[in-house]
Amino acid sequence: MEAPEIHPQARAVLDRQERLRLYPLRKHGVRRLRLLMRVTDWFQNRNPPAVGATEDRTVPGPAGSLPVRIYRPDGTGPFPTVVFFHGGGFVFGGLESHDLLCRHLVRESGCVVVAVDYRLAPEHPFPAAVEDAYAATEWAAAHPGALDSTGQLAVVGDSAGGALAAVVSLMAAERDGPAVDYQVLVYPGVGLDEDHPSAQAHTGIVLHEEDLEWFRECYYGSDVHLRNPYADPINAGDLGGVAPATVVTAGFDPLRDGGKAYAERLVADGVAVRYENYEDMIHGFATNLGADGIDRAHEAVAHIADDLRDAFDSP
Template identity: 50%
Template sequence: MPVDPSIEALLDHVNAHPLPRIIDTDPRILRELNRQMGATAVLPEPIEVGSVENTTLPGPAGRIPVRIYRPDGSGPFPTVVFFHGGGFVVGDLDTHDDVTRRMCRDVNAVVVAVEYRLAPEHPFPAAYDDCLAATRWIAEHIDDYGCRRDRLAVAGDSAGGNLAATVALTFRGEGRPLAAQLLVYPVTDFIGDHPSRTENANGYFLGTQDVLDLQHLYAGHDPALRGSFTVSPLRADSFAGLAPAIVATAQYDPLRDEGNAYAQALEDAGVDVFARTYAGLIHGFLNLFPVSPAADAAVTELYTQLKHQLRGSARR
């Protein structure tokens, strides 16, 4: 299937103005370029939710900024801890504000978006440590959030999908139950080679060289570190007992096959998995729903699946 026409127009513009090599560019410049590109696909008006609060949570290196989205109504609600994408190097609470507002509205859940520390200033394990600390805090203080003790989920896209997967693995190891994990085109493997890295190496916004550069900035080159489950969740020793998963990949994404491999590994271990590769879409489609009907349909399906997973009898 060809690239969705709405997205193809965006790609034509991006490909006509090549971005600088990531590894050779000041990360502050990369972040500004990311914000500028993201501004072309934002909603004209923010999605309305019950309330939005900017605050902080305690973390291993100081306070962690978070943004809490609450639905209309009195609850109790499920809670989703969301980690933004951006290759561990770019992205923040604002770049994914449309995404998290819509998640709050469509899933009818409290969404806590986490602004973790970024590489290369803060390489691994900074992002993982921040996301794990934030999720632990929310789990231990759930009455301050959605109040549904049995309905806590993690979610993220790209690098954020990696962080959601690694937090879910760690929670499983600690005996802390999660109700669901939503992994959108997640980074799952820092040491493997997958056909989609060659098939979709160039021309689809995220290139294979970009992936390699970002992986190096986050986790260096030590094979032992890169192969640990806290960096490469696909390399975990076991996937049994993990939270039900929703795993989404895109046809034209160099990360497609490692995301699909992760979904298969979970399913083989007996985990309840909803997996979908979205035809005609590219890496980053979660942010493109304001400009692409195909991306909008994909986001609708994913959020519907997450809402379904978070249903259940309320227990306090």
């Protein structure tokens, strides 16, 4: 499931992270870390590729106005719609942290991308992020005219955002909600078990054990939520009604086996899945799309875009 060694470009990313001396994250505190990450976001997202247009606006959310950023491709619409949820352990991230990834996804897929700035823990623990993600998806489905959309809809997310995309797909199926045509889960934070071989072998590469525990504490607040399928959809009794999926994992990621287990659950419940494991990659690799980034990140985005086009072209 993992290559003999980490790819040199991914190793270079790890070396840069080590020089920042951020880990363990818990020792810095949320406020300081968010400030530091704004600096790294700026560095990572400098000189972004152009898209047809971008628009920052708000949509109705369960706690008031919910910020989103809409990315439109070049050309004449209408276009399929992707609702995108960023990663960051439910504690970090936002519209800027994944701007580069969203821009590349727009350019590769030809879809309108709606990036959602959902509420973050610990200020807003579970289920705030889930409620925001679902509300944004409902809005996108109900307002195709505002997006110049065909009405076709996918949800996409990485890491914590991958978990949100999976949960939104489950909620939509169970509640007879918005019609989600496809879901893309990029190294999703689902099904994590400390006894998994990937957790045993690779905790400490990007994701450290104490940081994973800290994220859980910030987001869940109480262990009573851990078995809730809207917190982790691997706990759902039946996944048979959810949208077809692409599930992407990374070989040197402690979350790898949880993502693989979720893909296997989807298949067992009759859901069409394309599963791809990038054996020489690390958690977070898909956001490293800059000049000094990771070539396989571009490969992953291109494959995801192909899957979206195939899904939207299907009868």
